[in-house]
Amino acid sequence: MIVDRVYDYINSTGKEVDKEILEEARERFGYTVKRQFMEDDNWNREGKIYASQMGKKCPRQLSYKYHGVEYESEMSPRTKVKFFLGDLSELGALALGKLAGLDLGLSQSKLNIEVEGFKTHGYIDGLLYDGDEPYIVEAKSTGRYSFQSFEKKGFKDRPHYMTQINLYMRNLGINKGIFLVVNTDTGHLGERIVQYNQKYVDMAKNNVNKVLNSSVDDLPDRVYTLDDFKWMPRNKCYEIDKFSCQYCDYNNECWGGITVDTVSGKPKHRLYIDDYEDFADDVQKQVAADRI
Ligand code: SF4
Secondary structure, three states, X not given: OOHHXXXXXXXXXXXXXXXXXXXXXXXXXXXXXXXXXXXXXXXOOOOOOOOOOOOOOOHHHHHHHHOOOOOOOOOOHHHHHHHHHHHHHHHHHHHHHHHXXXXXXXXXXXEEEEEOOEXXXXXXXXXXXXXXXXXXXXXXXXXXXXXXXXXXXXXXXXXXHHHHHHHHHHHHOOOEEEEEEEEOOOOOEEEEEEEOOHHHHHHHHHHHHHHHOOXXXXXXXXXXXXXXXXXXXXXXXXXXXXXXXXXXXXXXXXXXXXXXXXXXXXXXXXXXXXXXXXXXXHHHHHHHHHHO
16 A cells, blocks of 8 residues: 555656655654654653553563663663664655655654553554545564564564554544554565554553552562573573563663673673572572572
């Protein structure tokens, strides 16, 4: 629906400069630069749960944010730049859609959203009409492997993406959405239509309830236990090999004593038994029961 039109546009000749689209793209570029480089990571998270996060696998992670727990950012400059490039890819895909004649917004529209009485907001990338049928458009960028997975099964393994688009659909009373995805390794574009699915809105409700009923001293359970991680007897450590925990801002706060080793150029998050005293109290108990 979008990708074929974009490819046709790119292959067409006789293009003209569209000043209105250029101006919109400039505005969103400025927003992206501000968001990625001009604001601190810890900014203003207390008391907030955004629609884009409500479907996260781990409500404990949401609770850390909601209660304003500070963390030491390990985000390297490289990672920041990577996120920035992802944002630019999404902006580029939307601009191409618009240049191809589709009525998409580039300067995201704010949408007020309420889940279980909790008021928050999100930003929709676009609203597209196919005849009389409206679609919520959500642009995303991924690397090669995630893109292959998206092509096969959509974003079933990214529940927070599914929750986000379903919340937007529910809010606007629209039954269909479309993900427009950029493969940042190859430049391919992909798209997939999704039907409204109450299951994802219920996930958001469930997470919001857990967060609102938690406190810093009584957080929701971790999404994984130590038993879910690989025990490496030779190194005497657990390897925290789950994506959610590896890229969680609060992983050290949550588990304690995490060491990040670089193995074959990749970061490996590990809990070494030698750091036992630094583990979180309940993690210490489980380690003592299993390994000591
Ligand atoms: S480290 Fe893992 S279990 Fe702990 S809050 Fe983060 S995602 Fe949840």
